[in-house]
Amino acid sequence: MLLIHCPYCAEERPETEFAHAGEAHIERSTEMNALTDEGFSKFFFYRDNTKGTTFERWRHIHGCGRYFNAARDTVSDKFLTTYKAGEPKPDLSKLVDDQTNAGAKS
Amino acid sequence: MNAPVLIQPNRIAGKGRLSVADPMRFTFDGKTLPALKGDTVASALIANDIHLVGRSFKYHRPRGIVSAGPEEPNALLGIQRDVARHTPNIRATVQEVYDGLEATSQNRWPSLKYDIGEINDVVSPLLSAGFYYKTFMWPRKAWDKVYEPFIRNAAGLGKAPVHKDPDRYSSQHEHCDVLILGGGVAGLSAALAAAKNGARVIICDEQPTFGGALHFDTDIVIDGMDGFSWAQQAMAKLAAMDNVRVLTRTTAFGYYAQNYVGLIERVSEHLSAPSADLPRERLWEVRAKKVIIATGSIERHMVFANNDRPGILLASSARTYLNHYGVAVGKNVGVYTANDSAYAAAFDLKEAGINIPAIVDIREHPNAELVAKAKALGIRVLTGHGVMAAGGKLRVSSMSVAPVNGGARExxxxxxIIMSGGWTPSVHMFSQSRGKVAYDAAKSRFVPGVYAQDCVSVGSCNGTDDLSAIIDEAIKAGEEAATYVRPNTSQVSISIEANGGNAWEGTLIGAAPGAEAGKVVKAFVDFQNDVTAKDIRLAVQEGFQSIEHVKRFTTNGMATDQGKLSNMHGLAIAAEALGKELPEVGLTTFRAPYTPITFGALVSHSKGALFEPTRKTPMHESEVAIGAVFEDVGNWKRAWYYPKGGEDMHAAVNRECKTTRTNVGMFDASTLGKIEVVGPDAAEFLNLIYTNPFLKLGVGKLRYGIMCREDGFIYDDGVVARIAEDRFHVTTTTGGAPRVLNMMEDYLQTEFPHMKVWLTSTSEQWAVIAVQGPKSRDIIAPFVDGIDLSAEALPHMSMAEGTICGVPTRLMRMSFTGEMGFEINVPADYGRAVWDTLYEAVEAADGCAYGTESMHVLRAEKGYIIVGQDTDGTVTPHDAGLDWAVGKKKTDFVGIRGLKRPDLVASGRRQLVGLKSIDGRSVLEEGAQIVEDPNQPVPMKMIGWVSSSYWSENAQKPIAMALIEDGFNLMGKKLYVPMANEVIEVEVCKAVFVDEEGGRLHG
Incomplete structure (x- = not known):
């Protein structure tokens, strides 16, 4: 069971308190009606399914109820960071460096 | 009772740590045998000179005890405490004897000594690796009648218990600074170091006593005392500390993400009459900041012809039996080895008076000191020799010895025979933690390489052989772990003085001399799955290159022992056959559980009534009292129908439907999902969530709303009431409440975060009583205060707040039946009282309560859909005939763009229509397929399916709804529903069967 850091509660809590909510940073257009078929299918159907670092949404459904974003490595299952909804994607190169350093320390 | 003293022929007086003052009795295959307290079933059997304990899985070969620990592949027994407590496949080497234990051998018929299945050993050429995939292929027809029954009959080990498990299991979450897996020298040293430095420590070991290898290695002296005594003292010291939890009989079975480790503690399996208060087993789910893995290593067997004969076992296990249990494995014990450890075992046996005719060592030049000591003890040492075959069948009787390089056999x-092929570090837990192993070519073993989690391996599981080095490494790990989790504590150093441990040299992986390629012998690699060296070569010969494929084809390492003895041998033989270096072939993946665990422990309390919550409405008990039959709807118990005077469901539903339309009926609608949507932007928000327009909905008005996903398909529906300018009472389907709230929260938090709206689930807060039918107003009127119930003041689809029976209510004039009706929302705590009062009035008026079945019929008579029954996630509002509910002037709502997708506006979509059975009596089956031409060849083109179907007592005919291609354009068309025995003719119609104009709603 993973431990997930909720950026709103500022606590690490067990995975069972959370619900996964798909890929992050997919913005719903404010002009939905004007989207082309291609634009809509990109928005709705296409996902990156990355091997490696992925940006994804989680909801602290059995906790504060908030949706937030996470950067997670889909190979090692490790969370690089979690951050509040609406915040920009974190700088990946910096995160990976932090991980390497943390790994070297332990 | 004065039972005669039973002789235990292999129990050696003065040896071992068990006391003759604690005798016990158990039975094996019905025969009563003596044992001592502290014995395992295996040690007690050997004490009674019983080695033959089972038959092998495939060839039914006689099998004995191979080991003295959890790695045991052979000695699997059925253990029975009483009729309901029979557990198959228990390792005799792990199960402790308690007084009265009943053990039964497995996989034999009619008896262990005379087994019919033994024929498999003779016909074994037909049963080579992969025989399943080859033998049962042809003829196809034989599969059902011959092959499958045969395989099912032969499959499986042991007998499954027939009774429900009567035992209790427990589970517990635990957090600690340092979790130490293993209570041998390394684990104990690490625990002492970590605990002395203030860390909160949990240390566990699978055995009843701590000590690990100190159980057998009596050459070791630690802190001035013999190693085993030191271990007991260390354990006692740890147990007395407040910051330490010591768990015996506790196996770490799984290592999961972020130092989450599963332990199983066997709480009462060793007790003769366990207290009813004790669970059988306890699951510990431990989250540790640091894990120290001190799981030791496992001795390997030698792969030679007939190495599976009962009486052949691992050298250090024989030493455990002698030095811990005081049991000699035989009177005349041969030794076959590639490793020094067998010498130590031979010396101990010899010194206990056991005859050791020869030590056969495949090495030309083993340790000279050991050879000299053997000779001094009068033991013959044959270096550069191998055991070419073992003789005997039910018990090994001889060993056929020859020089490794060829020569005459003796x-x-x-x-x-006791044997040692060297030691395999137990990297199971490390590997489960996703660490990558590294190959130590000099010693032919895999050791921990790259770590993936916050853990460290110490001792022989880390490839550390020297005793002092093990202790130093463990103390360092313990101290560092404590400092790591508590960086501000000043470090306390401890020292442990040890002497006498020998770093044993020598290794053999793969087939021993005499079992090489080309030799037609049964030299077993995996005892439990009957995999021989030849089978592994065959797999390679047949083209399997990956060790993972070889494993699955031969089933090597796939038995309940998970290849603890066999994996390295299998790998070496495959590598040799492939002509590759061993690390290139790779190791198969270690998976949880390390040893078999019970489902009971995993399930723990989550069974029966505690499996999942049961949700009951506030009126539940009143419904029980009036005879309701309930159905499960999700977690809810819902009143299904209310039979009277011996009615069956059909009769009850007919009466309920008829009474509701002609008089009055009441229905418990409390399970509906309810969400309170509040805030200055609430109307704006709902306008985006629903397809319908919501901005202009007046206060006190209701609207039926449809919710789509972005792809344009119906997600949920329900009635929304505007309580105030900034407050809405939203209802959802019974099952839909959580996902609707989740979706609303999602949009509110992430797409429309600028909106000032708050969402609150109120499903449990409101009890809802629907009163429906022409007399509904008359029924409720006497109890209502502060609300004008007249059609003018409270028309269909409006609501008002007031009181009913003196209780505050949100009274909604609405209908899911097509009749004039009210849905009375009252605070949940008052639900039952209001229900009881209204029910009395309904009954007095010859009305009735109706259940969910009648609710379904009544709504279907009106063509009202149920999301999830008449929709399936591919139905748009237009398909469902609900185009009117989509706001045409709206510039945005969830699904607005999806609804314009080419496929969703194309012709030929399945549309929801009504169906009449032309014969006027056939009730269609829900889910039945519909075709245009019943005479077309199979497979027919199916143009749709029946989504709802009932007998309508009110319409006096069967009614149905169906999703049919282009259905709206097929009105009046005759279609066909082919069933198993007949074809039913149907006619497409509008999905309204009662009161097409809808006048009854407005009474």
Missing amino acids: VIPIDS
Whole structure:
């Protein structure tokens, strides 16, 4: 069971308190009606399914109820960071460096 | 009772740590045998000179005890405490004897000594690796009648218990600074170091006593005392500390993400009459900041012909039996080894008075000191020799010895062989933690390489052989772990003085001499799955290159022992056959559980009534009292129908439907999902969530709303009431409440975060009583205060707040039946009182309560859909005939763009229509397929399916709804529903069967 850091509660809590909510940073257009078929299918159907670092949404459904974003490595299952909804994607190169350093320390 | 003293022929007086003052009795295959307290079933059997304990899985070969620990592949027994407590496949080497234990051998018929299945050993050429995939292929027809029954009959080990498990299991979450897996020298040293430095420590070991290898290695002296005594003292010291939890009989079975480790504690399996208060097993789910893995290593067997004969076992296990249990494995014990450890075992046996006719060592030049010591003890040492085959069948009787490089064979009579192919570090937990192993070529073993989690391996599981080095490494790990989790604590150093441990040299992986390629012998690699060296070569010969494929084809390492003895041998043989270096072939993946665990422990309390919550409405008990039959709807118990005077469901539903339309009926609608949507932007928000327009909905008005996903398909529906300018009472389907709230929260938090709206689930807060039918107003009127119930003041689809029976209510004039009706929302705590009062009035008026079945019929008579029954996630509002509910002037709502997708506006979509059975009596089956031409060849083109179907007592005919291609354009068309025995003719119609104009709603 993973431990997930909720950026709103500022606590690490067990995975069972959370619900996964798909890929992050997919913005719903404010002009939905004007989207082309291609634009809509990109928005709705296409996902990156990355091997490696992925940006994804989680909801602290059995906790504060908030949706937030996470950067997670889909190979090692490790969370690089979690951050509040609406915040920009974190700088990946910096995160990976932090991980390497943390790994070297332990 | 004065039972005669039973002799235990192999129990050696003065040896071992068990006391003759604690005798016990158990039975094996019905025969009563003596044992001592502290014995395992295996040690007690060997004490009674019983080695033959089972038959092998495939060939039914006689099998004995191979080990003295959890790695045991052979000695699997059925253990029975009483009729309901029978557990198959228990390792005799792990199960402790308690007084009265009943053990039964497995996989034999009619008896262990005379087994019919033994024929498999003779016909074994037909049963080579992969025989399943080859033998049962042809003829196809034989599969059902011959092959499958045969395989099912032969499959499986042991007998499954037939009774429900009567035992209780427990589970517990635990957090600690340092979790230490293993209570041998390394684990104990690490625990002492970590605990002395203030860390909160949990240390566990699978055995009843701590000590690990100190159980057998009596050459070791630690802190001035013999190693085993030191271990007991260390354990006692730890147990007395407040910051330490010591768990015996506790196996770490799984290592999961972020130092989450599963432990199983066997709480009462060793007790003769366990207290009813004790669980059988306890699951510990431990989250540790640091894990120290001190799981030791496992001795390997030698792969030679007939190495599976009962009486052949691992050298250090024989030493455990002698030094811990005081049991010699035989009277005349041969030794076959590639490793020094077998010498130590031979010396101990010899010194206990056991005859050791020869030590056969495949090495030309083993340790000279050991050879000299053997000779001094009068033991013959044959270096550069191998055991070419073991003789005997139900018990090993001889070993056939020859020089490794060829030469004459000498047959040496023995009654037991002890063997050692060297030691395999137990990297199971490390590997489960996703660490990558590294190959130590010098010693032919895999050791921990790259770590993936916050853990460290110490001792022999880390490839550390020297005793002092093990202790130093463990103390360092313990101290560092404590400092790591508590960086501000000043470090306390401890020292442990140890002497006498020998770093044993020598290794053999793969087939021993005499079992090489080309030799037609049964030299077993995996005892439990009957995999021989030849089978692994065959797999390679047949083209399997990956060790993972070889494993699955041969089933090597796939038995309940998970290849603890066999994996390295299998790998070496495959590598040799492939002509590759061993690390290139790779190791198969270690998976949880380390040893078998019970489902009971995993399930723990989550069974029966505690499996999942049961949700009951506030009126539940009143419904029980009036005879309701309930159905499960999700977690809810819902009143299904209310039979009277011996009615069956059909009769009850007919009466309920008829009474509701002609008089009055009441229905418990409390399970509906309810969400309170509040805030200045609430109307704006709902306008985006629903397809319908919501901005202009007046206060006190209701609107039926449809919710789509972005792809344009119906997600949920329900009635929304505007309580105030900034407050809405939203209802959802019974099952839909959580996902609707989740979706609303999602949009509110992430797409429309600028909106000032708050969402609150109120499903449990409101009890809802629907009163429906022409007399509904008359029924409720006497109890209502502060609300004008007249059609003018409170028309269909409006609501008002007031009181009913003196209780505050949100009274909604609405209908899911097509009749004039009210849905009375009252605070949940008052639900039952209001229900009881209204029910009395309904009954007095010859009305009735109706259940969910009648609710379904009544709504279907009106063509009202149920999301999830008449929709399936591919139905748009237009398909469902609800185009009117989509706001045409709206510039945005969830699904607005999806609804314009080419496929969703194309012709030929399935549309929801009504169906009449032309014969006027056939009730269609829900889910039945519909075709245009019943005479077309199979497979027919199906143009749709029946989504709802009932007998309508009110319409006096069967009614149905169906999703049919282009259905709206097929009105009046005759279609067909082919069933198993008949074809039913139907006619497409509008999905309204009662009161097409809808006048009854407005009474």
